[in-house]
Amino acid sequence: MKKKYINQIHTDVSFKPKDIIGLMTDYFKMKTKLRPIKNLPIVLSDKNNESLESVTWFGHSASLLKMECGQYDPRWSAIHMLPEETVQAHMDVKGELLLPIHWGAFTLALHEWSDPIERVTKEAKRLEVKITTPQIGESITLKSTDYPSSAWWREI
Known part of the structure; x- marks a missing residue:
């Protein structure tokens, strides 16, 4: 069972052609001052385990x-x-x-x-x-x- 460090923002819909969800996501990022990679915590997650107990937050x-x-x-x-x-x-x-x-x-x-x-x-x-x-x-x-x-x- 391999675990990978990922930055959750990379799975965000805002990196696809802009639809209403992408626009709303951009709005929340702008309002919260979150930017990809720099400010978001890195997580360690196990894709084979759907439980949130397998998620570990690193960073702030x-x-x-x-x-x-x-x-x-x-x-x-x-x-x-x-x-x-x-x-x-x-x-x-x-x-x-x-x-x-x-x-x-x-x-x-x-x-x-x-x-x-x-x-x-x-x-x-x-x-x-x-x-x-x-x-x-x-x-x-x-x-x-x-x-x-x-x-x-x-x-x-």
């Missing part, structure tokens, strides 16, 4: 992890995580603060619009994972200990 710590938690269905398990799996993945890579993304714009799947964020916040609370739920456009200060955490989506 992940103080904020933006992880998808929406647009899921059991039939799509190869490409989308369930909200509970999002929390587990965050724990597996030893993230400090979880920022759920990919849930609040529009619904592609058969779940309710707010179901992903309800489930991910419930699981994060159960497992004592720090989570932030800023409103769209709201800022997060990483050095703060008071992160946006209101259930604003319930008021919409």
Whole structure:
């Protein structure tokens, strides 16, 4: 079983002809100041083991992890995580603060619009994972200990 050091950004869709996913990826890179190779952590991963337990991060710590938690269905398990799996993945890579993304714009799947964020916040609370739920456009200060955490989506 061979393991390779890889930089995850090389598998990013933004290196393909620009489609909406590539453009969104570029937007997130621009907003987070992440650039290929230079700033992203190198990971050691085992392609034969699908468990995130086989992933080891090298380099800087992940103080904020933006992880998808929406647009899921059991039939799509190869490409989308369930909200509970999002929390587990965050724990597996030893993230400090979880920022759920990919849930609040529009619904592609058969779940309710707010179901992903309800489930991910419930699981994060159960497992004592720090989570932030800023409103769209709201800022997060990483050095703060008071992160946006209101259930604003319930008021919409």
